[in-house]
Amino acid sequence: MLEAVGLCKRYYQGELDVVAVDHFTYAFPPGLTAIVGPSGSGKTTLLNLLAGFDVPTEGEVRLDGRVFSTLSEDERAEVRLRHMGFVFQQWNLIPTLTALENVAFPLMLAGHSLKERTERAQALLAAVGLERRAKHLPSRLSGGEQQRVAIARALALDPPVLFADEPTGNLDSASGARVVELLLAQAQAGRTVILVTHDLELSRKADRILHLRDGRLMRVETPSAGLTRAAQSL
Amino acid sequence: MEVLALVYRNLRARPVRSLLTLLGIVVATASMVLFLSFGEGLRRALGAELSRVGPAILVVPEGAEAFSPGYPELRPETLEAIRRVAPSLGIVQVIPTAVFARGGFDPSSSFVFQGLPAGVTARDLYPNLRLAKGSMDPGDWGAVVGGGVARRNNLDLGKTLRLSPQVTLRVVGVLERSGGLADNFIYVPLPVIHALLNTGNYSSILVAIEPGRRAEEVARALEERVSGIDAQTTGDVMRFAERAVRISDLVRFGISLVALVVGGLLVANTVMMSVYERIREFGLMRALGAKRRFIFGLVLLEALVLGLAGGLLGLLLGQAASGLVNWFTLREVGLALSAVTLRLASFALLVAVVLGLAAGFLPARTASRIRVVEALGRV
Ligand SMILES: Nc1ncnc2c1ncn2[C@@H]1O[C@H](COP(=O)(O)OP(=O)(O)O)[C@@H](O)[C@H]1O
Ligand SMILES: [Mg+2]
Numbered sequence A: 001m002l003e004a005v006g007l008c009k010r011y012y013q014g015e016l017d018v019v020a021v022d023h024f025t026y027a028f029p030p031g032l033t034a035i036v037g038p039s040g041s042g043k044t045t046l047l048n049l050l051a052g053f054d055v056p057t058e059g060e061v062r063l064d065g066r067v068f069s070t071l072s073e074d075e076r077a078e079v080r081l082r083h084m085g086f087v088f089q090q091w092n093l094i095p096t097l098t099a100l101e102n103v104a105f106p107l108m109l110a111g112h113s114l115k116e117r118t119e120r121a122q123a124l125l126a127a128v129g130l131e132r133r134a135k136h137l138p139s140r141l142s143g144g145e146q147q148r149v150a151i152a153r154a155l156a157l158d159p160p161v162l163f164a165d166e167p168t169g170n171l172d173s174a175s176g177a178r179v180v181e182l183l184l185a186q187a188q189a190g191r192t193v194i195l196v197t198h199d200l201e202l203s204r205k206a207d208r209i210l211h212l213r214d215g216r217l218m219r220v221e222t223p224s225a226g227l228t229r230a231a232q233s234l
Numbered sequence B: 001m002e003v004l005a006l007v008y009r010n011l012r013a014r015p016v017r018s019l020l021t022l023l024g025i026v027v028a029t030a031s032m033v034l035f036l037s038f039g040e041g042l043r044r045a046l047g048a049e050l051s052r053v054g055p056a057i058l059v060v061p062e063g064a065e066a067f068s069p070g071y072p073e074l075r076p077e078t079l080e081a082i083r084r085v086a087p088s089l090g091i092v093q094v095i096p097t098a099v100f101a102r103g104g105f106d107p108s109s110s111f112v113f114q115g116l117p118a119g120v121t122a123r124d125l126y127p128n129l130r131l132a133k134g135s136m137d138p139g140d141w142g143a144v145v146g147g148g149v150a151r152r153n154n155l156d157l158g159k160t161l162r163l164s165p166q167v168t169l170r171v172v173g174v175l176e177r178s179g180g181l182a183d184n185f186i187y188v189p190l191p192v193i194h195a196l197l198n199t200g201n202y203s204s205i206l207v208a209i210e211p212g213r214r215a216e217e218v219a220r221a222l223e224e225r226v227s228g229i230d231a232q233t234t235g236d237v238m239r240f241a242e243r244a245v246r247i248s249d250l251v252r253f254g255i256s257l258v259a260l261v262v263g264g265l266l267v268a269n270t271v272m273m274s275v276y277e278r279i280r281e282f283g284l285m286r287a288l289g290a291k292r293r294f295i296f297g298l299v300l301l302e303a304l305v306l307g308l309a310g311g312l313l314g315l316l317l318g319q320a321a322s323g324l325v326n327w328f329t330l331r332e333v334g335l336a337l338s339a340v341t342l343r344l345a346s347f348a349l350l351v352a353v354v355l356g357l358a359a360g361f362l363p364a365r366t367a368s369r370i371r372v373v374e375a376l377g378r379v
Helices: A043-050 A073-083 A099-109 A114-127 A143-154 A173-188 A227-233 B002-013 B015-052 B076-089 B147-153 B190-197 B215-225 B234-277 B279-288 B292-333 B342-368 B372-376
Strands: A002-013 A016-028 A031-036 A058-063 A084-087 A161-165 A192-196 A208-213 A216-221 B057-061 B091-102 B111-116 B131-134 B142-145 B160-162 B168-175 B185-189 B204-209 B229-233
Touching: A002 A043, A016 A043, A016 A058, A016 A216, A031 A043, A031 A173, A043 A161, A043 A192, A073 A084, A073 B279, A073 B292, A084 A143, A099 A114, A099 A143, A099 B002, A099 B279, A114 A143, A143 A173, A161 A173, A173 A192, B002 B015, B002 B292, B015 B234, B015 B292, B015 B342, B057 B215, B076 B091, B076 B204, B076 B215, B091 B190, B111 B190, B142 B147, B147 B168, B185 B190, B204 B215, B215 B229, B215 B234, B229 B234, B234 B279, B234 B292, B234 B342, B279 B292, B279 B372, B292 B342
Parallel strands: A031 A192, A031 A208, A084 A161, A161 A192, B111 B185, B142 B168
Antiparallel strands: A002 A016, A002 A058, A208 A216, B057 B204, B057 B229, B091 B111, B091 B204, B131 B168, B142 B185, B160 B168
């Protein structure tokens, strides 16, 4: 389980002291958690801290009870590789690698054999409906297809936690829906999916909505339409 | 596999830039290979040359430079002294010679006359020489012409050679070309050279020893028992030449170092630019879980591939250039001046690899220190 305890991130800009994340405490249960808030409310900064891209000024992030935010850069990278998957808003894929190679990339970092990673990457691409795009470079894929490749890659090492920062921000509604569907399926399968969005419609599909303002967690909402919960209660 | 694909496709993504960089290293390596090939060629030619000389020991005036029989300075008394100790040292033949050179820098207008005593022919000095036409023995007023000079200057039987207003010799023999320095000499009677230079001295004395004797020992004994001489064996000459060639190797490597450094800077610049263009990509890799070492290696590999590919192509180009030089010098002076030996080729590749690694180090370090948050941007 991913937990944030008293997480703070301050930026010192001359005289001005910006508190981007202000004493954020929350334990993320499995299922889909949406983080919403106006622009500048600290969503991206919070995600950076949770994923270990950046270190907090105060407080800590724990993964399965172990403090993660104080590890070294390379140790955090290793934890990310094994325990976290990522889907960003854009520039998700390595431009010189094919769709298949992009999906296989984390498997290569983890030391899997060529045969293993090719088979696994093919299966993952098939699962997001892109088996016929395996040999294509990212530049030849549509925005929605690129996001689906990114989801396939995020699942390569079967991580318990998935991060998605505005994954539908650059997509038309049809491709966006497709991407959301895939993320929801992962949440239903028991992964902890953390979705940053300012799309309120989209956040309604989450099991929980964290409302952020000025870096503070204002409110935790449990929408009635929470799909995972609905599915679980069936 | 993804790693090599990354390196290869990234270099291919900007083909003109990569090719220009490659060209820089190719030219740098090729020039280094060509420069150093002269040293190797010199060693090889010298070794071949010495193996053609019959007598095992060359006696020159004390302090004279190896392999450069200059103005005759060995006095007749010295010759007598050598003859006196000859039987006790196992010396079977003592051949005094005197050399007279005429002409300038252009090989086709310069001549080297080697005076031989009566009864001694060029073949006693260089056993692999063969007669093409005429006689091997110059007689009293004749000249036997080496194959190389004969061809360059159209010297045939019956032609005359004017050594001075008073001395004119007639060509009585023409030798076949043997591929050595001996092809460039004109063999004449020793008294002619003595008259010409108005001296009774010798430039050098060749000493043949009986089989089973060790040339080095005989040479040292000669030097001990006859004063004012240096007795050189092929080994001595080789060692002396090796020292000289090595110094000139260093000088030539120093010159080519300029080109190498420029080539290295080209690689560093190209790879650095490609790092700056791919900050987001490296940030993404780090976000996905790549360690610093991975990024470092990836960038270093890119520089290494450039260095190695450039080195290989440069080696080929250098070899071609060396072949061209040899074609030219073989035609002009009958010697292959340049040689791309295995050890030179290995050295060139090693330099290219080191160059690639050195050039890639800084960009690789920069790339490996990219921070995820900064690379991904604050969207
Ligand atoms: N690297 C930084 N340096 C200074 N201020 C920053 C930096 N990153 C974020 N901030 C500030 O922190 C606040 C939160 O930003 P951010 O996390 O990007 O919000 P959001 O993603 O919700 O739009 C903003 O006021 C922003 O200006
Ligand atoms: Mg943001």
